[in-house]
Amino acid sequence: MGPTARKHLPPLKWMHRVNRAGLRADLLAGLTGAIIVLPQGVAYAMIAGLEPQYGLYTAIVVPILAAMFGSSWHLVSGPTAAISVLVASVLGSAVAGEVDYLTAALTLTFLVGVIQTICGLARMGWLVNFISHTVVVGFTAGAAVVIAMSQIGNLLGLPQSAPGGLDAIGIVLRQPPGHIPAAVGLFALTVALCLGFRHLRPHWPALLLAMALASLAGVAIGAASMGVPMVGAIPPGLPPLSAPAFSAELMRTLVPGAVAVALLGLIEAVSVARAIATRSGQELDTDQEFIGQGVSNIGGSFLSAYAGSGSFTRSGANYEAGARTPLAAVFASIILVGIILLAPGLSAFLPIPVVAGVIVIIAWNLLDFTTIARVVRSSRQDSIVLGVTVAGAVLIDLEFAIIAGVVLSMLLYLRQTSHPRVVRVAPHPHRPNQGLRNADKHGLEEPSGLRALRVEGSLYFGAVPHVRRELTHHSRAQNRLLLDCSGVNFIDLAGAEMLAEVSGKLAAMGGGLYLCGLRDPAREFLVRSGYARDIGTERILGDPDEAVRRLNQRAPTVQSTLKDWSP
Numbered sequence: 001m002g003p004t005a006r007k008h009l010p011p012l013k014w015m016h017r018v019n020r021a022g023l024r025a026d027l028l029a030g031l032t033g034a035i036i037v038l039p040q041g042v043a044y045a046m047i048a049g050l051e052p053q054y055g056l057y058t059a060i061v062v063p064i065l066a067a068m069f070g071s072s073w074h075l076v077s078g079p080t081a082a083i084s085v086l087v088a089s090v091l092g093s094a095v096a097g098e099v100d101y102l103t104a105a106l107t108l109t110f111l112v113g114v115i116q117t118i119c120g121l122a123r124m125g126w127l128v129n130f131i132s133h134t135v136v137v138g139f140t141a142g143a144a145v146v147i148a149m150s151q152i153g154n155l156l157g158l159p160q161s162a163p164g165g166l167d168a169i170g171i172v173l174r175q176p177p178g179h180i181p182a183a184v185g186l187f188a189l190t191v192a193l194c195l196g197f198r199h200l201r202p203h204w205p206a207l208l209l210a211m212a213l214a215s216l217a218g219v220a221i222g223a224a225s226m227g228v229p230m231v232g233a234i235p236p237g238l239p240p241l242s243a244p245a246f247s248a249e250l251m252r253t254l255v256p257g258a259v260a261v262a263l264l265g266l267i268e269a270v271s272v273a274r275a276i277a278t279r280s281g282q283e284l285d286t287d288q289e290f291i292g293q294g295v296s297n298i299g300g301s302f303l304s305a306y307a308g309s310g311s312f313t314r315s316g317a318n319y320e321a322g323a324r325t326p327l328a329a330v331f332a333s334i335i336l337v338g339i340i341l342l343a344p345g346l347s348a349f350l351p352i353p354v355v356a357g358v359i360v361i362i363a364w365n366l367l368d369f370t371t372i373a374r375v376v377r378s379s380r381q382d383s384i385v386l387g388v389t390v391a392g393a394v395l396i397d398l399e400f401a402i403i404a405g406v407v408l409s410m411l412l413y414l415r416q417t418s419h420p421r422v423v424r425v426a427p428h429p430h431r432p433n434q435g436l437r438n439a440d441k442h443g444l445e446e447p448s449g450l451r452a453l454r455v456e457g458s459l460y461f462g463a464v465p466h467v468r469r470e471l472t473h474h475s476r477a478q479n480r481l482l483l484d485c486s487g488v489n490f491i492d493l494a495g496a497e498m499l500a501e502v503s504g505k506l507a508a509m510g511g512g513l514y515l516c517g518l519r520d521p522a523r524e525f526l527v528r529s530g531y532a533r534d535i536g537t538e539r540i541l542g543d544p545d546e547a548v549r550r551l552n553q554r555a556p557t558v559q560s561t562l563k564d565w566s567p
Contacts, residue, residue, distance in 0.1 A: 010071055010288060014325050017073075022324040029323035030331025032205075033076055033314050037336065039207040040313070042231065042347065043359045044079035046154070047147055048087045048306055050105060052231050052347060052355075055079050056340060057239040060333045062296045062308035067326030070292025071285040072273035076314040076329045077296055081362050082143045083265055083309050085150070089397050090257030103245045104254065110244040110301035111251060111258035116266055117294030125286030128270050135405035136267055137371050138386040142393020142401055144366035147359060154356035157183030157228045179227035183353040186223060190214040190357025207358050214354040229352045236344035238337060242304045260402050261307050269293050269310035276319050313365075381416070385409045420457025422470035425484055427548055436484055436544045450551050451478035452544075456487040459495030459522075467495075471502050471513075479511025482551060484544045486517030496531035503535045514539045516547035 037059045045055025059078040066077035087105065095104040119127070152169060157179050193210035224230055270286055277284040297307055318328055375382045385408050392401035425436035426444040436452055437444060446452060451474055457463060474481060483499075491499075503513040518526070518540065526532040532540060541547035 010069060010292070011326075013071075014073055017325050018327065023327070025322040025324050026328040027331050029318050029321035029328040030333075031335055032321045033318055033328065033332030034335035034339065035205045035208055036314055036317055037078060037311075037332065038339065039211045039355075039358050040311075040362070041079055041336075042350070043355050043362060044081060044084040045306075046352075046355060047081065047084040047150065047359060048079075048105070049091065049101065050306060053234045053340075054102070054105075054304060054306055055084075056234065056336065057303065058300060058305040058308050060336050060340075061239055061300045061303045061305040063329040064333050065296035065299045066269075066292045066308075066310075067329040068292075069288075069295040070269075070273075070326070071288040072277065072292075072310075073282055073325055074276045074280060074315055074319045074323055074328075075269065075273045075289070075310045075326075076318045076332065077269065077293065077310050078308045078314065079306070080268060080309050080311050081147060081359075081366055082140055082268065083261060083307055085143045085147050086257075086261050086264055087307055088150075089146075090254065090261060093397060094253045094257055099245075099250060102242075104250065105306045106242055106301045106304075107244040107247075107250055108254050108258055108261065109297050109305065109307045111254055112262045112265060112307045113294045113297030113299075113301065115258060115262040115294070116290055116297060119262075119266065120287050120290030120292075120294055123287045125270070125290055128267060128286065130410070131263070131267050131406060132382075132385065132409045133371075134375055134382045134385045135389055135402070135409055136271065137368050137375070138389030138405055139264070139393055139401050140366045140368065141372065141386075142390040144363040145390075145394050147363040147366075151356040151359050151363075154352050155184065155187040155360070156180060157351075157353050177227060179223070182218075182221060182223050182226050183228050183351070186214055186218055186228065186351050187353040187357045187360075189217055190354045191361060194357070194361045207361065210361075211350065211354055211358055214357065215350050218351045218354065219349055223351050224349075231347045231350040231352060231355060233345045233348040234340060236341060238341075239303045239305065242302060244301050264402060265293055265297070265307060265309035266290055268312075272310040272312050272315045276315060280319065381412050385412065414462060417457055417460075418462035419466045420455055420459075420463050420487075422467060422474075423454050423456065424474075425452045425454045425544075427545060436548070447548050447552055449478070450480045450482055450548070452482040452484060452548060454484040454487060458489045459485075459491045459498070461492055461494035464494045464498045468498050468502065475502075475506060475509070475511075479506050479509040480514075480551070481506060481511070482514045482516060482544075482547055484517045485515055485519070485522060486544065488519065488522055491522045491525055493529065496526055496529055499526075500531050500534035503539065507536075512536070512539055514541055514547060514551060516541040516544045 038056075041055035041059040042052040043055070045052050045058070048055070062078045063076055066075070070077075087108065090108060091101060091104050095101060119125075156169075157177065190210050193213055194206050197204050197206035197209055218224070218228065270289055273284055273289055293309065300306070300308065321328075372386065375386050385405055388408050389401050389405035392404045424439040424446060426439040426446045428437045428442060428444060436454060439446055439452075453471070453474060455467060459467060471481065471483075481502075499513065499515070506513050513535065515535065523540075526535070526540070541550065
């Protein structure tokens, strides 16, 4: 098939990798993925405020569609902790009592998929580059705290209708139920088993084994008869057909939250896919990955799945298990269907405090202490972004945390770029061919009758006031200024106008403003806009060292590097 078909049908790009050895590797990786996602699916659904089976439905439907329409060979999509807690936050604040929670969740999933697909079709994959890693780390850390707090009622064995968080502790202190010791004991046993398996047998499925053994302990002590709540049996069968509610009012209510979920989902998916592509050597198509995530959520909304995204845990395990193509994710879903069909009643013996223990372990793993410590040590600006994002997630809500983190990081970036460094530079007597050096740092004398300055940043409208002040300050000491523009990536209309203005003022003082080291885009803009003529084409020079030598000669006419350019 032609390149157009290959572009719109991602499987055509990796079908050549499918052979007997590859299928065997994908099948084994799929088995590993099914084992990992089984306890996660149950736990994530409870985080999202849904029945356990919907987490498993999401783990079945979303990975298949994302694998077939995405671009990554190893990304495994499905339910994730951060998306689940954000879904619960959006639905909790936006859904009124008369709207069915599940219907609202399916509608939210549909909207998320539409937004993501539109972003992919509009080739907006580059937008992910503007979401800083610090915002993602801060949001994930805040989500971890929210997740852990939400499980207080579950670990105490309180009914699902009881208040969660710190309010649950108040209820227990006022009137402690008799099953509290058993519930807390099962929770603690689950956490201890998870940590023990991960320390002693890191390659074993710790979450699944901890859940199974703690459930057996619950059966042994008769936890259900004591009053410890159970998850209940999962309905057997394939994910049933479902439908979002195409109500204009409901959709209007959910759109702001859908944007936040869609944005976080794309960030998660692309971050994981890029990290693994770096190791596998695959060339990733970000726009196609957007489409894959969008199609998987649109399709999932019609098959009883809630919003999903790329999973760090399952994708990493998939790659380490030797997966060669996206068929590994498909095999994992098929194996999970077999488990649901053959043993749907096992979850009836699963105590909710045990699931709470698994969720708390998952939340703990979301905290990237290494990166957090590195951010705090290295950057005050990133530390502020991190702190605001975490605080927004914990104290306000998760949608606000994402928006606040992104907006703040952009504002701080704009503030930084609006104050480019303007440093005095001079030729180094012992390094004559290495450009102009920082005069203050190296203790260099400036050229006679000339002050050379280097601008380390672009001359755009936001930076114009700062650079104008700097040039005005230096013009008081010397009316002949040479501006080394080798660090200027681009100049916009406001920047060019400011240069012409300063040039005119210096000329009126008997001096002048000279430019050197201009990059082609900046040079072309000055010529095209006519500002090169206003500054004076004879004042726009080439190499900084050569410019200093020419100006020191005090030649009556300095030859311009623009003599052959047409204004």
